[in-house]
Amino acid sequence: MTGKIETVANREGLKTGSAAAANMEHPAGHKNMLQLIQLRWIAAIGQVTTIAIVTLGFGIRLPLPQMLAVLVCLVAFNIGSQLRWHERQTVTNSELFFALLVDVASLTAQLYFSGGTTNPFAFLYLLQVIISAVLLVAWSTWTIVAITSACLAGLALFSKPLALPLDNEHSFPNLYIQGMLICFVLNAALLVIYITRISRNLRAHDAQLADMRQRAAEEEHIVRMGLLASGAAHELGTPLAILSVILGDWRQIPQLNKNIELQEDITEMQTQLQRCKSIVSGILLSAGEARGESSVKTTISTFLDELVEEWRSTRPVVSFDYENHIQQDLPVVFDSTLKQTIFNVLDNALEASPQWLSLEAMRENGSLKLLITDAGPGFAPEMLAQFGKPYQSSKGRPGSGLGLFLAVNVSRTLGGTVTARNRPSGGAVVELTLPLAAIALDEDKGHAI
Known part of the structure; x- marks a missing residue:
């Protein structure tokens, strides 16, 4: 394979x-x-x-x-x-x-x-x-x-x-x-x-x-990663289905029904299993369908509000400031790939600054601009010089650095940019800019412009 x-x-x-x-x-x-x-x-x-x-x-x-x-x-x-x-x-x-x-x-x-x-x-x-x-x-x-x-x-x-x-x-x-x-x-x-x-x-x-x-070369790397991810998702489908059946059977066993603590554990396991299945489905959706086929028609503010709510509820963040400065909302089309891109940037910021981070959204010069700020140690100069390249990370783990690499390439595909800088007071700022023309919804035709 x-x-x-x-x-x-x-x-x-x-x-x-x-x-x-x-x-x-x-x-x-x-x-x-x-x-x-x-x-x-x-x-x-x-x-x-x-x-x-x-x-x-x-x-x-x-x-x-x-x-x-x-x-x-x-x-x-x-x-x-x-x-x-x-x-x-x-x-x-x-x-x-x-x-x-x-x-x-x-x-x-x-x-x-x-x-x-x-x-x-x-x-x-x-x-x-x-x-x-x-x-x-x-x-x-x-x-x-x-x-x-x-x-x-x-x-x-x-x-x-x-x-x-x-x-x-x-x-x-x-x-x-x-x-x-x-x-x-x-x-x-x-x-x-x-x-x-x-x-x-x-x-x-x-x-x-x-x-x-x-x-x-970077796009070839992304193709290989996408193929590996979709292959892994297909392979994980069977064991996840088996685990789901086993947990369902456990709920039917009379001896286990009497154990309240064990029932709570089974419920939590089923919840996490359902989350794993959702992640696998998202991987298959992103890898197997083109943009527009798996897209969701919404507005900028609705998309960002729901994204923030989902991310906040599934991450152990202590303090998260979200400021939406978009006064004039706009019908847009977003897909799971872009959503995962923003998640990746937020996850990187959370790892660097688990106590606090913020997300600001605004419209500027015909573009959607997202500012993700953290209070961590910031980027090393050599990392800023190679920002967006694969495996550029200070985490020291195999495969680290791919989140920002994918974010840069997905944004570039839409005609946008991802830049990073360090704050004078400490921490880092990652700025994601997307042209509204790439995500705006053509209401007459019902698809993205």
Whole structure:
């Protein structure tokens, strides 16, 4: 049975991990595409500025119709790209590759009309190659290298040098050196700015992917625990039923009926047995039914009041303060999983502070916020740093630390959060926040929104 459970859990974890990787593949690519669009706007502005300076400042005649046509095509392509990628979030390697090919083609056309390899701005090819090395996979990068090399060779063979004015022919070497310096500064500045941004995007992508993998591992752990719990619940069903029958038979024995103390013990045993059966049923309900199928339609205040009453009556708490600050009640849908989550947090607080703890409930910014406060020793710094991770506990018992781990993951599934902090006066505060949209009841449809 254990082997089968682990196989199913591993398969579920692999599916979750693959889905997480697939979902995390594209955000960095989208940001990098936006960086390319910004770089293309800078290139367009730079081309206009360079054409104006060369034509008006140095009196060099350029084929303006052809160069402006290339510039218009580049601007039109960039406007189309901005509109497309503003709406669409997924970017593939092929799409980034095509965008860089357009930039290479535009640069090649402008260089062809402005002197070819005698134009110092031919070194801007290096910018395209380096950006491709950062953004693209290996085959795409080498393709860009081959294409830019072919373009440069083609410019050397087929382009013609610019016709310089007679009074500027003797100063051509100086103009070329000045152009090289400008090109170098431009290349260096753009590379520092954009490679830094692109690297930051890639680091953010890697961090998010690592977080998703961690979540997938935690969810796999939860799947395994759920399977083990449901299996144990099924196994406990038979002995609990047998004990119930035996206790019922004992009540029918005349000799035992005369013993009042023994009858009281049998009654208490039947009560506790019934509680065990209820717990087992709750485990099976949580493990075997999806949210919504085992849900209860109620209101926030009613749910919390009943939860507090049940928890207080079944725990040996000395002093428990419950404050419900929710003034505007709301129809909601709660299930047994969420109820058990709150129980787990309260149980942890009770173990740390058996003399006193409190629960405060409030609505804040469209969320339900629960503050559970105790007067215990508080969380150790290393536990706060790893809050919500499995087996992070100061109790020193096998399996400790799973209560908060499950609370964090159940809340995260609903779009909420669980945070913890220590109080300056001593003790700890655990804050559970759930968006009301995740639990609110759509009265027209009769289910959670």
